[in-house]
Amino acid sequence: MLSKKPLILITNDDGINAPGIRFLIEIMNSFGDVIVVAPDAPQSGMGHAITINDTLYCEPITIEKDAPQKEFTCSGTPADCVKIAVNEILKRKPDLCVSGINHGSNSSINVIYSGTMSAAVEAGTQGIPSIGFSLLDYSLEANFEPSEKFIKKVVSECLENGLPKGVVLNVNIPKLSGKNIKGIKVCRQAKGHWSEEFDKRTNPLGRDYYWLTGKFINEDEGKDTDEWALENGYVSVVPVQFDLTAHHAIKDINNWTL
Amino acid sequence: MLSKKPLILITNDDGINAPGIRFLIEIMNSFGDVIVVAPDAPQSGMGHAITINDTLYCEPITIEKDAPQKEFTCSGTPADCVKIAVNEILKRKPDLCVSGINHGSNSSINVIYSGTMSAAVEAGTQGIPSIGFSLLDYSLEANFEPSEKFIKKVVSECLENGLPKGVVLNVNIPKLSGKNIKGIKVCRQAKGHWSEEFDKRTNPLGRDYYWLTGKFINEDEGKDTDEWALENGYVSVVPVQFDLTAHHAIKDINNWTL
Numbered sequence: 001m002l003s004k005k006p007l008i009l010i011t012n013d014d015g016i017n018a019p020g021i022r023f024l025i026e027i028m029n030s031f032g033d034v035i036v037v038a039p040d041a042p043q044s045g046m047g048h049a050i051t052i053n054d055t056l057y058c059e060p061i062t063i064e065k066d067a068p069q070k071e072f073t074c075s076g077t078p079a080d081c082v083k084i085a086v087n088e089i090l091k092r093k094p095d096l097c098v099s100g101i102n103h104g105s106n107s108s109i110n111v112i113y114s115g116t117m118s119a120a121v122e123a124g125t126q127g128i129p130s131i132g133f134s135l136l137d138y139s140l141e142a143n144f145e146p147s148e149k150f151i152k153k154v155v156s157e158c159l160e161n162g163l164p165k166g167v168v169l170n171v172n173i174p175k176l177s178g179k180n181i182k183g184i185k186v187c188r189q190a191k192g193h194w195s196e197e198f199d200k201r202t203n204p205l206g207r208d209y210y211w212l213t214g215k216f217i218n219e220d221e222g223k224d225t226d227e228w229a230l231e232n233g234y235v236s237v238v239p240v241q242f243d244l245t246a247h248h249a250i251k252d253i254n255n256w257t258l
Numbered sequence: 259m260l261s262k263k264p265l266i267l268i269t270n271d272d273g274i275n276a277p278g279i280r281f282l283i284e285i286m287n288s289f290g291d292v293i294v295v296a297p298d299a300p301q302s303g304m305g306h307a308i309t310i311n312d313t314l315y316c317e318p319i320t321i322e323k324d325a326p327q328k329e330f331t332c333s334g335t336p337a338d339c340v341k342i343a344v345n346e347i348l349k350r351k352p353d354l355c356v357s358g359i360n361h362g363s364n365s366s367i368n369v370i371y372s373g374t375m376s377a378a379v380e381a382g383t384q385g386i387p388s389i390g391f392s393l394l395d396y397s398l399e400a401n402f403e404p405s406e407k408f409i410k411k412v413v414s415e416c417l418e419n420g421l422p423k424g425v426v427l428n429v430n431i432p433k434l435s436g437k438n439i440k441g442i443k444v445c446r447q448a449k450g451h452w453s454e455e456f457d458k459r460t461n462p463l464g465r466d467y468y469w470l471t472g473k474f475i476n477e478d479e480g481k482d483t484d485e486w487a488l489e490n491g492y493v494s495v496v497p498v499q500f501d502l503t504a505h506h507a508i509k510d511i512n513n514w515t516l
Contacts, residue, residue, distance in 0.1 A: 047306030047337070048370045055467040056456075079305070079371075083470065087454040109383055111502055112306045112376075113337075125367055125451040157514040166449070167504045169511075184516040188503040191424070193383040196345040198314075209313040212341065237516070239507035244369055245446040246425045249497035253427075256415040258442040258495070 006032035006095035006159055009123065011081045013043040013102065013115025016063065016073050020101035023144040024133065025069055027151055028098060031159065034069035035094070037085035043077050044104075048118040050083070051076045058084050078119035086126055096159060097123035100133035101144055101151075107134075107172045107226040107236060108192040108218065117170055121242050124168035129158055131169040136230060146178035150235045153184065163239075170238040174230050185234040190225035192218045264290035264353035264417055267381065269339045271301040271360065271373025274321065274331050278359035281402040282391065283327055285409055286356060289417065292327035293352070295343035301335050302362075306376040308341070309334045316342050336377035344384055354417060355381035358391035359402055359409075365392075365430045365484040365494060366450040366476065375428055379500050382426040387416055389427040394488060404436035408493045411442065421497075428496040432488045443492040448483035450476045 008028050012021040016038035028034050037058070057075040072089055074081045082097065102116040111117050120132035133151055135142055154171055163169065170189075174181060196214035203209055218227050226236035266286050270279040274296035286292050295316070315333040330347055332339045340355065360374040369375050378390035391409055393400055412429055421427070428447075432439060454472035461467055476485050484494035 042311065045308045045310040047304070047308070047376065049305040049307040050303045050371055051470060052303040053300070055459075055461075055469060057465070057467050059466075080470065083452075083454045083472075084456060084468065088456050088458075088468070109500065112379065112383075112500055113308055118305065118370075121370065125370075127451075153516060157516060161514060164504070164507045164510055167507045170502075186508055186511045186516070188505060188508065189501055191501065193385075194341075196341045198342060198346050200346075201313075203313075207315070208317075209315050210342065210346070211313060212309060212338065214341075237511060238502075239504040239511055240502045241504035241507075242367065242370055242502075243447055243449065244428075244496075244498045244500075244502070246422070246497040246499035247446060249422045249425045249499075250444055250446065252422055253444045253495060253497055256419060258411055258415060258444070 007092065008032045008034050009085050009090065009094040009097040010034060010036045011038045011078055011099050011119045013039065013046060013078045015039050015042045016071065018103065019140060019142065020103050020144065024098060024101050027148055029068050031155060035085065035090060036069055036071040037074055037081045037089060039078060039081060040073040040075055043115045045113055046077045046115040047113050048079055048121065049077045050079050056080060056084065078115040079122040082119050082122040094128055097128045097130040098133065101147060102134035103142060104138045105134055105136045105172055106132060106170060107230055108190040111170055111189060111240060120168045125242060129163045131158060131171055133171045135173045135175065137175040146176065146181060147173045150184060154237065166241050166243055167239045170240045172226060172230055172236045174233055176233060180233060181235060182233040185229040185236055187226040187229050187236045187238050188224055189238050190218055190220040190227035192216060192220060265350065266290045266292050267343050267348065267352040267355040268292060268294045269296045269336055269357050269377045271297065271304060271336045273297050273300045276361065277398060278361050278402060282356060282359050285406055287326050289413060293343065293348060294327055294329040295332055295339045295347060297336060297339060298331040298333055301373045303371050304335045304373040305371050306337055306379065307335045308337050314338055314342065336373040337380040340377050340380040352386055355386045355388040356391065359405060360392035361400060362396045363392055363394045363430055364390060364428060365488055366448040369428055369447060369498060378426045383500060387421045389416060389429060391429045393431045393433065395433040404434065404439060405431045408442060412495065424499050424501060425497045428498045430484060430488055430494045432491055434491060438491060439493060440491040443487040443494055445484040445487050445494045445496050446482055447496050448476055448478040448485035450474060450478060
């Protein structure tokens with residue numbers, strides 16, 4: 001148990017004005033002192049990008065008058081937001097970082113493209129317990145209400161128990177009404193990939209260009225995966241690590257003649 | 259053994275004109291048919307960013323007259339380059355994707371920020387054996403010559419043996435003369451993180467801005483790590499996976515009251 005009010009850092013990748021982060025801020029105000037440092041514009045699909053060849057702006061902003069949280073808007077990526085929050089804005093290391101609520105899924109392989117999860121991972125590398133939340137609904141009018149009790153559950157358990165070193169949580173919430181969500185399942189990341197189809201067009205000057213489109217292919221039939229949980233009406237919680245070593249493969253590669 | 263000449267996709271994150279990729283192309287031409295699809299400008303620190311809210315250009319380009327490789331330049335990120343190569347440009351799935359040679363280290367936690375490695379990981383998600391190469395020298399005048407024999411060794415073993423499913427290789431080469439490189443070590447990713455210091459300045463209009471700077475902290479004393487290998491004069495080879503599940507933590511989190 002924490003003896004004082006926890007300090008909570010909130011960020012996201014859809015930008016500081018997105019409904020998902022506004023809803024998350026409201027929830028987190030009931031847990032502790034909240035500081036928001038979030039991108040000034042949408043940063044979806046930014047992965048773990050950081051800004052190294054450009055300048056960063058980061059300034060206080062008031063979005064809700066008389067609200068308890070302090071907010072800052074940053075010109076950089078989600079990972080930049082965490083770095084600048086921890087090193088320039090916060091007086092001490094936060095007790096928790098939460099990122100989201102993302103508008104759209106970050107299950108399976110989507111975790112590697114996700115700005116939401118990269119912010120959580122960045123905080124994890126700094127030794128901060130950290131959780132990314134995503135709702136499987138891309139709409140700006142998404143209904144976040146059913147997420148509330150599950151977010152509160154995961155957050156209070158995380159504040160109570162902490163997280164294993166080097167681990168952050170990837171929480172995805174199905175697009176269902178509250179009473180149709182069956183509960184929470186701790187899962188592994190389903191094996192899957194994106195199969196792209198590029199939409200080729202010609203611009204008014206006669207030059208070809210492309211839009212990236214594609215569909216997600218789930219290669220995994222396991223019932224212990226995030227995809228299975230979400231398809232079957234559960235909130236998925238995947239413990240995610242940033243030690244990317246494929247430890248099981250070291251022996252194989254050591255058999256090569258190197 | 260492959261019965262026909264392998265088809266090799268080359269990309270990077272420093273841009274198609276960077277000395278590192280030009281050197282890698284020269285090496286890879288000795289292994290098979292080479293197609294280059296690389297960013298039209300530097301994309302360092304882009305992590306696994308993809309372009310989903312903007313258009314992509316991707317066009318043929320001739321950089322070296324009468325050279326055997328075919329080259330395309332793309333306005334997107336390293337991960338975009340792989341996606342568009344595999345889905346729009348190549349007639350069949352390549353036998354190998356190589357990314358780099360990056361100007362600078364991608365060892366330890368740098369793997370998560372690295373555009374070079376994200377390109378390799380993206381190819382891995384598409385089922386393509388894939389390797390990222392980096393030289394520990396940021397200079398545009400870096401000497402890539404000593405890398406050649408080690409790159410050839412890793413590539414020929416990879417073409418011969420393939421890679422375990424879901425695994426790509428992160429190869430880092432120390433900045434040493436050829437005779438001072440002691441050999442190749444298969445390693446795990448060292449535990450480490452970046453400690454940032456933001457350089458705060460004021461622009462001519464009186465608005466504050468920041469430059470991200472920082473130093474890498476190696477938290478790991480293990481002699482089986484990439485950091486140890488590189489500091490001790492070895493080329494490091496880390497098998498990297500994109501299943502980010504912290505499998506060991508599932509049991510811990512299952513003990514929570516969720």
